[in-house]
Amino acid sequence: xxxxxxxxxxxxxxxxxxxxxxxxxxxxxxxxxxxxxxxxxxxxxxxxxxxxxxxxxxxxxxxxxxxxxxxxxxxxxxxxxxxxxxxxxxxxxxxxxxxxxxxxxxxxxxxxxxxxxxxxxxxxxxxxxxxxxxxxxxxxxxxxxxxxxxxxxxxxxxxxxxxxxxxxxxxxxxxxxxxxxxxxxxxxxxxxxxxxxxxxxxxxxxxxxxxxxxxxxxxxxxxxxxxxxxxxxxxxxxxxxxxxxxxxxxxxxxxxxxxxxxxxxxxxxxxxxxxxxxxxxxxxxxxxxxxxxxxxxxxxxxxxxxxxxxxxxxxxxxxxxxxxxxxxxxxxxxxxxxxxxxxxxxxxxxxxxxxxxxxxxxxxxxxxxxxxxxxxxxxxxxxxxxxxxxxxxxxxxxxxxxxxxxxxx
Amino acid sequence: xxxxxxxxxxxxxxxxxxxxxxxxxxxxxxxxxxxxxxxxxxxxxxxxxxxxxxxxxxxxxxxxxxxxxxxxxxxxxxxxxxxxxxxxxxxxxxxxxxxxxxxxxxxxxxxxxxxxxxxxxxxxxxxxxxxxxxxxxxxxxxxxxxxxxxxxxxxxxxxxxxxxxxxxxxxxxxxxxxxxxxxxxxxxxxxxxxxxxxxxxxxxxxxxxxxxxxxxxx
Numbered sequence: 032x033x034x035x036x037x038x039x040x041x042x043x044x045x046x047x048x049x050x051x052x053x054x055x056x057x058x059x060x061x062x063x064x065x066x067x068x069x070x071x072x073x074x075x076x077x078x079x080x081x082x083x084x085x086x087x088x089x090x091x092x093x094x095x096x097x098x099x100x101x102x103x104x105x106x107x108x109x110x111x112x113x114x115x116x117x118x119x120x121x122x123x124x125x126x127x128x129x130x131x132x133x134x135x136x137x138x139x140x141x142x143x144x145x146x147x148x149x150x151x152x153x154x155x156x157x158x159x160x161x162x163x164x165x166x167x168x169x170x171x172x173x174x175x176x177x178x179x180x181x182x183x184x185x186x187x188x189x190x191x192x193x194x195x196x197x198x199x200x201x202x203x204x205x206x207x208x209x210x211x212x213x214x215x216x217x218x219x220x221x222x223x224x225x226x227x228x229x230x231x232x233x234x235x236x237x238x239x240x241x242x243x244x245x246x247x248x249x250x251x252x253x254x255x256x257x258x259x260x261x262x263x264x265x266x267x268x269x270x271x272x273x274x275x276x277x278x279x280x281x282x283x284x285x286x287x288x289x290x291x292x293x294x295x296x297x298x299x300x301x302x303x304x305x306x307x308x309x310x311x312x313x314x315x316x317x318x319x320x321x322x323x324x325x326x327x328x329x330x331x332x333x334x335x336x337x338x339x340x341x342x343x344x345x346x347x348x349x350x351x352x353x354x355x356x357x358x359x360x361x362x363x364x365x366x367x368x369x370x371x372x373x374x375x376x377x378x379x380x381x382x383x384x385x386x387x388x389x390x391x392x393x394x395x396x397x398x399x400x401x402x403x404x405x406x407x408x409x410x411x412x413x414x415x416x417x418x419x420x421x422x423x424x425x426x427x428x429x430x431x432x433x434x435x436x437x438x439x440x
Numbered sequence: 441x442x443x444x445x446x447x448x449x450x451x452x453x454x455x456x457x458x459x460x461x462x463x464x465x466x467x468x469x470x471x472x473x474x475x476x477x478x479x480x481x482x483x484x485x486x487x488x489x490x491x492x493x494x495x496x497x498x499x500x501x502x503x504x505x506x507x508x509x510x511x512x513x514x515x516x517x518x519x520x521x522x523x524x525x526x527x528x529x530x531x532x533x534x535x536x537x538x539x540x541x542x543x544x545x546x547x548x549x550x551x552x553x554x555x556x557x558x559x560x561x562x563x564x565x566x567x568x569x570x571x572x573x574x575x576x577x578x579x580x581x582x583x584x585x586x587x588x589x590x591x592x593x594x595x596x597x598x599x600x601x602x603x604x605x606x607x608x609x610x611x612x613x614x615x616x617x618x619x620x621x622x623x624x625x626x627x628x629x630x631x632x633x634x635x636x637x638x639x640x641x642x643x644x645x646x647x648x649x650x651x652x653x654x655x656x657x658x
Contacts, residue, residue, distance in 0.1 A: 293513060293587065293620040 074120025159422035183248025256413035256428025268415035458594035525559035526591025592625035
């Protein structure tokens with residue numbers, strides 16, 4: 032639980048542990064796994080790294096091994112942006128480690144058991160994506176219009192499977208700034224011959240009437256059945272709820288976390304706002320990809336009719352800044368809630384560049400020193416979610432806490 | 441049957457509450473579990489052990505665990521609201537304050553008992569920043585509040601919470617203002633009863649405390 036509560040505070044201990052060879056090797060293995068196999072969920076890479084550590088470790092007792100593993104998970108969490116997955120996946124693995132330690136007292140035998148069963152666990156988790164895709168098939172009917180958000184590998188898997196079954200359907204993908212992951216999703220879908228259109232984030236309400244169902248993935252599922260996902264998911268859920276469209280979440284069970292957010296600003300550490308680095312590639316790739324898609328979108332057959340292709344997106348260089356606002360006082364009669372948003376931000380001056388609406392790059396206006404917050408994730412409360420498709424079955428949000436208890440006990 | 445007069449005595453001191461009922465049920469169960477062939481002295485020791493374990497784990501340790509859990513939800517800059525005086529809420533606030541969290545507390549109080557005054561006194565002594573309002577000002581201050589912490593008398597099988605009178609009002613006002621309401625309750629207060637209103641089972645105080653018509657008001 033401590034992994035998901037306040038994160039593992041690992042500063043000085045981490046450096047001490049990193050000097051441990053086996054741990055450094057495991058960390059390196061993790062980094063490589065994440066980079067090379069883009070198909071592999073981060074949680075699985077973390078579990079694999081833990082297994083590798085168990086194989087290489089020079090620890091001689093279970094207590095030592097457990098402590099080392101906890102430290103390793105802390106290290107891994109620190110090395111990635113979204114560490115909720117790492118924390119939740121490893122939390123499950125640690126439960127398993129603890130149980131195995133009780134069942135098998137002999138250390139060497141226990142280590143062997145951990146590695147074999149750990150690998151089996153990873154294999155089961157890998158298969159979960161296909162299981163979920165299969166469960167979702169009856170919900171994607173012929174002629175359906177699907178709306179999705181950002182890049183989700185599970186949703187991709189489900190849609191690909193539907194396409195392979197020769198179903199006719201079309202997809203709207205929200206562009207999902209700031210990293211334009213939605214565009215990448217659209218490219219992947221198009222490569223499979225699926226009719227796809229990119230939708231500006233602000234146009235989600237605009238297209239919602241034409242949509243039959245909304246499918247999203249999740250970074251994490253919290254105790255009350257709500258989800259943590261790329262920012263913009265909550266908006267999509269509210270609009271879908273208002274326009275009475277079903278909102279389905281496709282998520283693997285190892286993403287269930289033992290956490291209960293009270294509001295948007297009460298998310299587990301490791302999931303909060305981070306500024307996108309301006310040096311990263313997304314801005315250029317967004318531009319080139321959108322123009323390509325805008326061109327092909329007009330040619331794409333959609334069953335909605337009357338939907339015109341989105342205009343070429345204005346090139347927006349990554350806004351960096353988040354504002355800290357006035358110094359926070361715990362007292363005063365001012366509402367603590369405004370502070371909650373600002374408190375989570377980081378004070379960095381920002382430069383926002385905007386192209387003119389015609390996409391003419393030459394006519395760029397430069398707006399300096401405008402503060403902006405751009406969180407990476409948001410929390411969608413369970414009231415807005417219709418169903419969750421998991422490898423444990425199709426669940427209503429209220430069933431999630433039952434499943435969580437079963438998983439962890 | 442021997443313990444019946446003792447239970448009656450306790451019930452006379454104070455009407456049997458849900459938690460008291462649960463404790464007595466627990467004791468009766470443990471008595472029934474004693475094997476008949478066990479020596480009397482040994483059986484007594486065993487029972488005493490059970491009772492002490494109950495007190496230690498289900499009451500004292502539970503308070504500690506709940507305080508720790510609730511603490512993780514209290515952030516710097518929070519404005520907490522509480523009603524009356526609940527020992528577990530008091531403990532949580534003091535623990536959070538000692539851990540260095542910066543927050544302030546609004547204590548909502550009501551007639552005739554004014555239990556909140558006692559809580560106010562204790563918290564101020566510890567250096568916690570407190571405000572004090574009566575129940576009729578609750579909606580006025582609600583817009584500043586970030587979380588409501590309530591204690592509980594009992595939690596029922598359908599999830600309903602029975603607590604000090606006025607809690608329902610505070611909870612409804614909080615819901616209206618989108619403020620999360622956190623209820624701190626030990627598991628020995630959980631009841632398998634189901635209650636959908638406050639009339640069906642309650643305790644009554646002295647009406648004279650509220651309005652005394654005996655003497656001349658002029």
